[in-house]
Amino acid sequence: MHLTTLCFLCGLPSLSAPACCSSRYGLSLLSCYGFFVAYALRVNLSVAMVDMLNNTDASGNTSKSVCPAHPSPARPIYNHTASVYDWDSETQGWILGSFFYGYILTQIPGGYLARKYGAKWLLGLGILGTVVFTLLTPVAADLGAGYLIAVRVLEGIGEGVTFPAMHAMWAFWAPPMERSRLLTIAYTGAQLGTVVALPLSAQICFYLDWTWVFYIFGIVGIVWFILWALLVSNTPSTHPRITEQERLYITSSLNKELTLSGDHIPWGSILTSMPLWAIVVAHFSYNWTFYTLLTLLPTYMSDVLGFSIKENGALSALPYIGCGLLAVLGGQLADYLRENCFYRTVVVRKAFSLVGMIGPAVFIVAAGYTGCNYILAVAFLSISSSLGGIVASGFNINHLDIAPSYAGILLGITNSFATIPGMVGPVIARALTKNNTIEEWQTVFYISAGINLFGAVFYTVFGQGVVQPWAVHNPHSHGN
Numbered sequence: 001m002h003l004t005t006l007c008f009l010c011g012l013p014s015l016s017a018p019a020c021c022s023s024r025y026g027l028s029l030l031s032c033y034g035f036f037v038a039y040a041l042r043v044n045l046s047v048a049m050v051d052m053l054n055n056t057d058a059s060g061n062t063s064k065s066v067c068p069a070h071p072s073p074a075r076p077i078y079n080h081t082a083s084v085y086d087w088d089s090e091t092q093g094w095i096l097g098s099f100f101y102g103y104i105l106t107q108i109p110g111g112y113l114a115r116k117y118g119a120k121w122l123l124g125l126g127i128l129g130t131v132v133f134t135l136l137t138p139v140a141a142d143l144g145a146g147y148l149i150a151v152r153v154l155e156g157i158g159e160g161v162t163f164p165a166m167h168a169m170w171a172f173w174a175p176p177m178e179r180s181r182l183l184t185i186a187y188t189g190a191q192l193g194t195v196v197a198l199p200l201s202a203q204i205c206f207y208l209d210w211t212w213v214f215y216i217f218g219i220v221g222i223v224w225f226i227l228w229a230l231l232v233s234n235t236p237s238t239h240p241r242i243t244e245q246e247r248l249y250i251t252s253s254l255n256k257e258l259t260l261s262g263d264h265i266p267w268g269s270i271l272t273s274m275p276l277w278a279i280v281v282a283h284f285s286y287n288w289t290f291y292t293l294l295t296l297l298p299t300y301m302s303d304v305l306g307f308s309i310k311e312n313g314a315l316s317a318l319p320y321i322g323c324g325l326l327a328v329l330g331g332q333l334a335d336y337l338r339e340n341c342f343y344r345t346v347v348v349r350k351a352f353s354l355v356g357m358i359g360p361a362v363f364i365v366a367a368g369y370t371g372c373n374y375i376l377a378v379a380f381l382s383i384s385s386s387l388g389g390i391v392a393s394g395f396n397i398n399h400l401d402i403a404p405s406y407a408g409i410l411l412g413i414t415n416s417f418a419t420i421p422g423m424v425g426p427v428i429a430r431a432l433t434k435n436n437t438i439e440e441w442q443t444v445f446y447i448s449a450g451i452n453l454f455g456a457v458f459y460t461v462f463g464q465g466v467v468q469p470w471a472v473h474n475p476h477s478h479g480n
Contacts, residue, residue: 285455322386
């Protein structure tokens with residue numbers, strides 16, 4: 001029986017609106033561009049750091065690595081004119097982790113402000129602020145490590161509102177049965193930003209110098225902000241170019257899930273909600289592995305596997321290509337299973353979370369035992385990160401299932417805890433790898449895998465897929 005007929009028989013609205021050229025998919029694509037910028041600005045320092053340190057010889061190869069260094073072509077004579085610095089491994093860890101000390105500060109305020117005042121300008125100005133401080137990075141580095149850490153903290157403060165604000169916006173824009181598709185397209189920008197920024201940063205370092213990494217990506221961010229300011233609206237009702245058919249489709253599909261009764265927020269119910277804490281634990285656990293790779297993979301490629309700066313960026317980006325692809329494909333599959341195969345939302349979210357957390361744990365441990373087999377090491381790290389993309393349709397969007405009206409606030413809470421791995425992970429990892437031996441890195445990978453497995457089990461036991469009673473005045477569970 002056709003789904004529209006089923007909806008009619010059940011008394012549910014049968015409205016629909018084409019996806020092609022729609023405002024909701026336009027928002028998804030522009031959001032993808034926004035997260036592309038956000039993550040490009042976040043990760044470019046990881047590659048630039050390799051070239052900012054005074055530890056390379058004239059040919060551009062690393063002067064010391066566990067494995068034999070790979071041959072690399074000589075750099076153009078006009079490049080590598082920027083300053084280099086004598087930062088020890090501990091200082092590097094603090095610099096790489098400093099972004100997250102600012103990032104954690106604006107998570108919950110970002111969700112609250114987005115709900116109260118709208119997400120458009122909060123998200124837009126947050127990323128614009130990160131762009132401005134990115135452009136100031138070379139100046140800060142010349143002034144000293146402390147100044148660079150301060151600038152990175154300020155970048156984190158600007159970027160901290162992005163995910164909570166985006167979740168708050170999707171509460172108004174994403175029909176329940178299209179959530180996985182729309183949100184995975186939007187958030188895949190994070191993987192795309194990583195995939196492009198890592199190799200491109202390496203090329204910029206090789207042919208120009210590391211300062212241009214921050215100037216070029218800063219300009220890309222300014223272009224995004226202009227488009228965002230001109231083309232995006234907070235809700236379908238205020239969008240000047242949306243069709244009436246699409247507006248009715250979106251609002252009618254959400255009218256039983258949303259409650260915007262003044263400024264009241266049920267903080268007590270939110271903070272004691274076990275389904276929310278299941279997301280918190282899963283998000284924290286997943287991010288430990290994700291941020292370990294995100295911030296330290298270029299260092300591992302250089303100091304252990306012996307790849308030059310030019311090779312480093314491309315190989316460091318490889319894991320995130322698969323991650324982005326599986327995130328988008330997983331979103332399509334998740335909504336298909338819910339809409340056409342009638343799988344309960346909670347089953348889909350838990351299944352996708354298990355695959356997206358246990359898989360990476362297995363392969364990141366395996367990568368530590370490949371020795372100097374570069375092909376296997378890169379392959380296992382790529383598989384680990386790729387499988388992680390599956391969680392984009394798991395716990396990562398579960399906030400909208402259990403409390404769409406407060407999705408931005410919930411995301412702010414879970415992302416606050418999930419930011420802690422970014423703050424302490426690089427510091428702990430660099431403290432454990434002072435000698436850069438393979439055995440030291442195995443310890444780092446084991447810690448990441450163990451935390452990932454714990455989060456997967458916890459979420460499987462306590463996760464939910466229905467709108468919680470405290471989230472609406474008239475509780476309604478859609479696609480439970």
